[in-house]
Amino acid sequence: MLELQYELESKAAKWYATIDIANAFFSIPLAAECRPQFAFTWRGVQYTWNRLPQGWKHSPTICHGLIQAALEKGEAPEHLQYIDDIIVWGNTAEEVFEKGKKIIQILLKAGFAIKESKVKGPAQEIQFLGVKWQDGRRQIPMDVINKIAAMSPPTNKKETQAFLGVVGFWRMHIPNYSQIVSPLYQVTRKKNDFKWGPEQRQAFEQIKREIVHAVALGPVRAGQDVINVLYTAAGENGPTWSLWQKAPGETRGRPLGFWSRGYRGSEARYTPTEKEILAAYE
Structure with a gap:
C-alpha cells in the first residue's frame, strides 16, 4: 500500500476521483467443483459459499487480480488500484470525469457493480486508502x-x-x-x-x-532543478532521518517523509561518527 501512496505522490495532480466497487468479493463466483471446500455448519445445517468469501486469506489477492485483468483488457486509462479501490487523477475535472467514466464502463461490462454513493469526485481534495490527497500531497484527514x-x-x-x-x-x-x-x-x-x-x-x-500539527508530505517532483536533500541525526536513543525536495525559490523545500527507530543490540555503543553513518545508511 505504501508503494501506491509513493506513486500517487509523484503525480502532483490537481483533480482526483475514486471508485469503490460494491461487494467486489461477492461479485466473483466460485467454481462449482471448489465450493465444497468452503462448506460450514451453522445451527445444525450445512452451507457452502457460492461466491468468493470475505475473511479468506486469498480473497483479496484473487479479487485484486481479476479486477486488474478486467481493467487491462478494457484498456483502462491511467489509474492506481488496491483490491477494489481505484483512483484516477488529472489536471482538470473534465479529464478526471472521463477517466472515471471509462473505468466504470469497463467494470460494469466485466460484471462488477458500481454504486453512485461509492464514486467520489472529481474533486481537488479526496481520501484514498485512508489518506487525504491534495495537489499530490499526502495529509492526515x-x-x-x-x-x-x-x-x-x-x-x-x-x-x-x-x-x-x-x-x-x-x-x-x-x-x-x-x-x-x-x-x-x-x-x-x-x-x-x-x-x-x-x-x-x-x-x-x-x-x-x-x-x-503534522505537515503534509510531497509531492514528489522531478527535474534537473529539483534537489533531493537527506537530513540525518544520531540521537541519544536512535537514528532519525528525513528526505526533502528543494526547488528553485524554496528556502528549505518540502518533506517527503520522516523516519526513526531505536538502537538495536550493540548500535547504542557505536561512536558518534558510526551512528551518523548508520542514520544515513537507513
Missing part, C-alpha cells in the same frame, strides 16, 4: 486528527497497543516518532507490568500534539 486528539490515556497494555497502532500509521509525518513513543512501547512489553507514569503521560500528550 481532519476526522482522524480529531479522533486521535480526543483519545483518553490507555489503562492497560491492550489499549496502549491499540493507540500505538492508530498513531503509528502516520509515523512518516512525525519527526522523531520512535523516540517520542518509546515510553509507551515500554509498558506494552510482556516482561513489564503496565505502569502509566509521568514519562508515559508526557509521551502520550506529545504524540497527540505532533499528530495535530
Whole structure:
C-alpha cells in the first residue's frame, strides 16, 4: 500500500476521483467443483459459499487480480488500484470525469457493480486508502486528527497497543516518532507490568500534539532543478532521518517523509561518527 501512496505522490495532480466497487468479493463466483471446500455448519445445517468469501486469506489477492485483468483488457486509462479501490487523477475535472467514466464502463461490462454513493469526485481534495490527497500531497484527514486528539490515556497494555497502532500509521509525518513513543512501547512489553507514569503521560500528550500539527508530505517532483536533500541525526536513543525536495525559490523545500527507530543490540555503543553513518545508511 505504501508503494501506491509513493506513486500517487509523484503525480502532483490537481483533480482526483475514486471508485469503490460494491461487494467486489461477492461479485466473483466460485467454481462449482471448489465450493465444497468452503462448506460450514451453522445451527445444525450445512452451507457452502457460492461466491468468493470475505475473511479468506486469498480473497483479496484473487479479487485484486481479476479486477486488474478486467481493467487491462478494457484498456483502462491511467489509474492506481488496491483490491477494489481505484483512483484516477488529472489536471482538470473534465479529464478526471472521463477517466472515471471509462473505468466504470469497463467494470460494469466485466460484471462488477458500481454504486453512485461509492464514486467520489472529481474533486481537488479526496481520501484514498485512508489518506487525504491534495495537489499530490499526502495529509492526515481532519476526522482522524480529531479522533486521535480526543483519545483518553490507555489503562492497560491492550489499549496502549491499540493507540500505538492508530498513531503509528502516520509515523512518516512525525519527526522523531520512535523516540517520542518509546515510553509507551515500554509498558506494552510482556516482561513489564503496565505502569502509566509521568514519562508515559508526557509521551502520550506529545504524540497527540505532533499528530495535530503534522505537515503534509510531497509531492514528489522531478527535474534537473529539483534537489533531493537527506537530513540525518544520531540521537541519544536512535537514528532519525528525513528526505526533502528543494526547488528553485524554496528556502528549505518540502518533506517527503520522516523516519526513526531505536538502537538495536550493540548500535547504542557505536561512536558518534558510526551512528551518523548508520542514520544515513537507513
